[in-house]
Amino acid sequence: MKPIIYLRCFKGIVLREALRFFHQKERFFSALVRPLVWLGIFAAGFRSVLGVAIIPPYETYIPYEVYIAPGLIAMIQLFNGMQSSLSMVYDREMGSMKTMLVSPIPRWFLLISKLLAGVFVSILQVYAFLIIASFWEIIPPIAGYFTILPALIFTGLMLGSLGMFLSSAIKQLENFAGVMNFVIFPMFFASSALYPLWKIEETSEWLYYVCFYNPFTYAVESIRFSLYSQFNFEYTAGIVIFTVIFLILSILGYDPARGSLQKKGGS
């Protein structure tokens, strides 16, 4: 199959996702309201309770709002990743996923295209959030607005592929709500999104290790460093490894001959 065929297919999938996003304005607003509630209410309440020491990449004491901003950006991507996989479960139940899966283009390519389309949408949401967050004086260096982009692509891919893997393993839409509770909230709270890891270590060592190995921590920290135009090899490598694992699992999950679709599809 010629490369141009793949390119047209990719363009079509991204365009569809973008059109759906712009047609569903409430989805855009709810994606923004969620982190803004955390920023405007939660952070305001906690800023006096929690003191944040000077930790890289910050060079000075920072307000709590500034600390949690990368966590909220990762939260936007986490929700977006889960929402797009939720739509895959919905599409599969409702049938529209079938039209994609019967395309002659290899399934792995279709799934990666769908994933990248979701990442594209999440990046639009993140930049909209960053603009609004500037009113809370969350203003990274100008270069940070550009250097965050590659990090957002990688973290979006990681969280999207996790969602895709979950969607391949879930039979029904009803089950997905449970997984959201068991995945989104534990991932978000057991991470460095709301409090630095050293603070968690002071309280509980085992919880520290849970947070340390949580893929979401890698997403948060990678975004945090890139927002200040710094590169952290450890977190980036972690994201790449997690992305590859989740991606392989989801592609296998959607492979009719091997994955969970095979289990659902019988033999």
Added chain:
Amino acid sequence: MSTALQIKNVSHKFGEFKALKNVSIKIDSGDFTVLLGLNGAGKTTLYSLITRLYNNNSGSIKIHNFDVREKSSDALKNIGVVFQQPTLDLDLSVEENLHYHSSLHGLSFGDAKERIEEEIQRIDLIEKLKNKVRSLSGGQRRRVEIARSLLHKPKLLLLDEPTVGLDIGSRQMILKHVKSLCKRGDLAVLWATHLIDEIDKGEKVVIIHKGEIVESGDVIKIVKKTKQKNIRDAFNKLVGVKV
């Protein structure tokens, strides 16, 4: 005449339940074949195997000589599908839906535009091209799905109970339209249904019951063989339905 679809000895089970038992079907180009069976007979399972939504572990399925397991890309290129459940994106316009499908088959924007106009005119819905799918009636949505399934010029069209839930007028219009497509000669159609009144004399019928092909051939031949008055009685006799 070339063979559009050749299914040989395909069986399939879900756990212990045998959904298909040693199914074999052959359809030539230009044929309009009805796959007739009650709900739960195995029609949708068979379609899922042909389109590779499920994996066939036994027997073989070939579309224009391309095995769906070994040459799935070449096989899928030749298939157009209308699924039992509606699969259009309700929040997108008819045109956006059709362009999306074209891109899934690698068509260029120009080619896609030309074919969309051609197919949408054929189903007489050109004025609805910019409308959201949500605003269309059930019958119109089905016609759009048929138009969509033909955009990449497939050689085999699979329709899984496409008229379920539609009024009589829409049913007849869709049926007439699909039958007319076969007359071009290069397109074969497999039309799954449980509605016997969709079958005309002289058409080919494959009767499936509890996962098995219980009879296949011309309507007249089946009626004669079962010594019944019409295809309805023949079907009832073959699947053991008491009226």
